[in-house]
Amino acid sequence: MKRKLPGIRPTLPGARPAAMRVPVRVRLWVPLLALAASPAGISAQAGTGAGAATITADDLRFRIGALAHDSMRGRATPSPELDKAARHIARRFEEFGLQPADGDSYLQEYPLTASRAGSPGRQSLEIVGPGGGTIDAADYLPVPGGRGQAAGPLAVVTPGGADPPTGAVAIMRVSSDDMRWGLESVRGILDGGAVAVLLALDVADDYFDGIRRFYARERLSVGMPEELGAPVALVRTHALPEALRAALASGAGTNVWEATVRTHSEFREERAYNTIGWIEGSDPDLRGEFVVFTAHMDHVGVGRPVDGDSIYNGADDDASGTAAIIELAQAFASLETPPRRSLVFMTVSGEERGLLGSAWYAENPLFPLGATVANLNIDMIGRNWRDTVVAIGADESTLGATLRQTLRGHPELGLETIDDPWPEENFYFRSDHYNFARKGVPILFFFTGTHEDYHGPNDEPDRILYDKTARIARLIFHLGQSIADAEERPEWDPAAYRRVVEGGGGS
The missing domain is CATH 3.40.630.10 (Zn peptidases)
Structure with missing residues (x-):
């Protein structure tokens, strides 16, 4: 809500019209x-x-x-x-x-723009490498506003760390207390060269389900929402390969896995x-x-x-x-x-x-x-x-x-x-x-x-x-x-x- 928005040309008050009327x-x-x-x-x-x-x-x-x-x-x-x-x-x-x-x-x-998460059939996460595979839909949740499909090597990023390699799918460990910070970090990670961002969450079932319900609701934003221009999603840590979980815990980088991320959001213009x-x-x-x-x-x-x-x-x-x-x-x-x-x-x-x-x-x-x-x-x-x-x-x-x-x-x-x-x-x-x-x-x-x-x-x-x-x-x-x-x-x-x-x- 605080960013500069395109809008109506500002009008300064002028003289009272001869005939005041509702158009x-x-x-x-x-x-x-x-x-x-x-x-x-x-x-x-x-x-x-x-x-x-x-x-x-x-x-x-x-x-x-x-x-x-x-x-x-x-x-x-x-x-x-x-x-x-x-x-x-x-x-x-x-x-x-x-x-x-x-x-x-x-x-x-x-x-106004009304937006919501799109069809589950158009959303998926696949990890290729040791212990990898298709992540169960119950453990994967695209963030509304992210669109499209991206693939690349999986790169662990940490707060304040170096940008991911250009073309990589960035993955970052985020706790429930860090959710807002994690989502606010996405824009910078994408600008740093990532083609997609995954936020790995170690949270309870009811917490993750609550986020899913929240994302399922239609949301309104003034003007067009900021286009992320890339897929962004949440994934539960326990669904990831064991070695990848260890890399996330230590903050170590990796070039062992590749990921393909698909997301879908629906938008409708209102006023x-x-x-x-x-x-x-x-x-x-x-x-x-x-x-x-x-x-x-x-x-x-x-x-x-x-x-x-x-x-x-x-x-x-x-x-x-x-x-x-x-x-x-x-x-x-x-x-x-x-x-x-x-x-x-x-x-x-x-x-x-x-x-x-x-x-x-x-x-x-x-x-x-x-x-x-x-x-x-x-x-x-x-x-x-x-x-x-x-x-x-x-x-x-x-x-x-x-x-x-x-x-x-x-x-x-x-x-x-x-x-x-x-x-x-x-x-x-x-x-x-x-x-x-x-x-x-x-x-x-x-x-x-x-x-x-x-x-x-x-x-x-x-x-x-x-x-x-x-x-x-x-x-x-x-x-x-x-x-x-x-x-x-x-x-x-x-x-x-x-x-x-x-x-x-x-x-």
């Missing part, structure tokens, strides 16, 4: 009552000047109910239902008077959308800087039935955050005078498949990341405590102090914020703010934790605490307004910047 190609009727516009009396119209008062529990109940309706079939990436959600949100942005972020479109399209609208700031000196509000509109789709229910609705994860983004867009659009800095409202796709939509945006921003002063990300704010929200990243920048000041100024919200109480879960890396943080944008991630219905079919709209969700959204409104109106932009804590941006790690 014909995306202006498709959604044949679902669940995605109708909010009825009169529930949603205030833009221009009322009501601001945070437009964010109501009733509005959120309607919006979450629409996004997490059974007819939306869990909004998987990619799916027709997720596309409907993206277009629905685009229509709301148009109704509120937001400007489309990408020319005349509220939708930022990006390419998905981020929905993005913006409000130009009122200050001529600051409107070229941006506060970005994000939430992910996708969920995990249709899955294993539980008590007869196979639709994983994703009401909390993350229809709650997506609905909050819609409410925030409407609230800011209702102000007679916008804040000084410009505001960007973004619902991304592909979060559940690896933060894909926000990764694409981070490499292909429609608003300069260097001028993006803050990202306020909202993911799962509808369950658990009634008066508490986790603010991840509050200790990384002056945004934490601004948040505390905002809370003191709005006691009517009845909220308190706390630091991440689950650091072992690595939530910092698991939502879309991370792709902004790694690019140097100060972030706050609002989150109220997982629960027994997390990624299950019981994450339904009737389990959301709507009053609490509305109060959190109003807090984010007031916070965003403070950031957008401040004289100075937020500043990183130097140690956090070194860790997150320069070092590539989270808090």
Whole structure:
């Protein structure tokens, strides 16, 4: 996800078009009552000047109910239902008077590739030499992304050792603890002259079977996945000739065996959308800087039935955050005078498949990341405590102090914020703010934790605490307004910047 990706030509925000509209190609009727516009009396119209008062529990109940309706079939990436959600949100942005972020479109399209391991009949490993033969399929597992057939002398390689002879099939011993490192080493070994790479694993049956199940699932990547250009596979050490096992254990090179490696992967091109609208700031000196509000509109789709229910609705994860983004867009659009800095409202796709939509945006921003002063990300704010929200990243920048000041100024919200109480879960890396943080944008991630219905079919709209969700959204409104109106932009804590941006790690 972090490599430079080919993409849409970046577009800088320009003047508001005379007629803001969703282009014909995306202006498709959604044949679902669940995605109708909010009825009169529930949603205030833009221009009322009501601001945070437009964010109501009733509005959120309607919006979450629409996004997490059974007819939306869990909004998987990619799916027709997720596309409907993206277009629905685009229509709301148009109704509120937001400007489309990408020319005349509220939708930022990006390419995806779905890949999976191919037919077992087209995959094999044969070793010629003392004790050699065809390796049993139960002990051999091609790595998705490797393609084709290669043959050559088998050469043992070791970490930090010399490159294999050009034209050799490289084999390297890897433990279960070294799997990630081993896979990351493959590119360098191939660039060093190998025609194929074998990673020899000494692992238990259930571990190897788990990898097989993982590789059998379809995986998504942004753009085209890196083409390995050669076969790459895992082989269990016990299936190798005894003398070869000894050579691997000692790290000794060998020219005794030859290997023929065949792999096969299947690829399918897809696409998905981020929905993005913006409000130009009122200050001529600051409107070229941006506060970005994000939430992910996708969920995990249709899955294993539980008590007869196979639709994983994703009401909390993350229809709650997506609905909050819609409410925030409407609230800011209702102000007679916008804040000084410009505001960007973004619902991304592909979060559940690896933060894909926000990764694409981070490499292909429609608003300069260097001028993006803050990202306020909202993911799962509808369950658990009634008066508490986790603010991840509050200790990384002056945004934490601004948040505390905002809370003191709005006691009517009845909220308190706390630091991440689950650091072992690595939530910092698991939502879309991370792709902004790694690019140097100060972030706050609002989150109220997982629960027994997390990624299950019981994450339904009737389990959301709507009053609490509305109060959190109003807090984010007031916070965003403070950031957008401040004289100075937020500043990183130097140690956090070194860790997150320069070092590539989270808090």
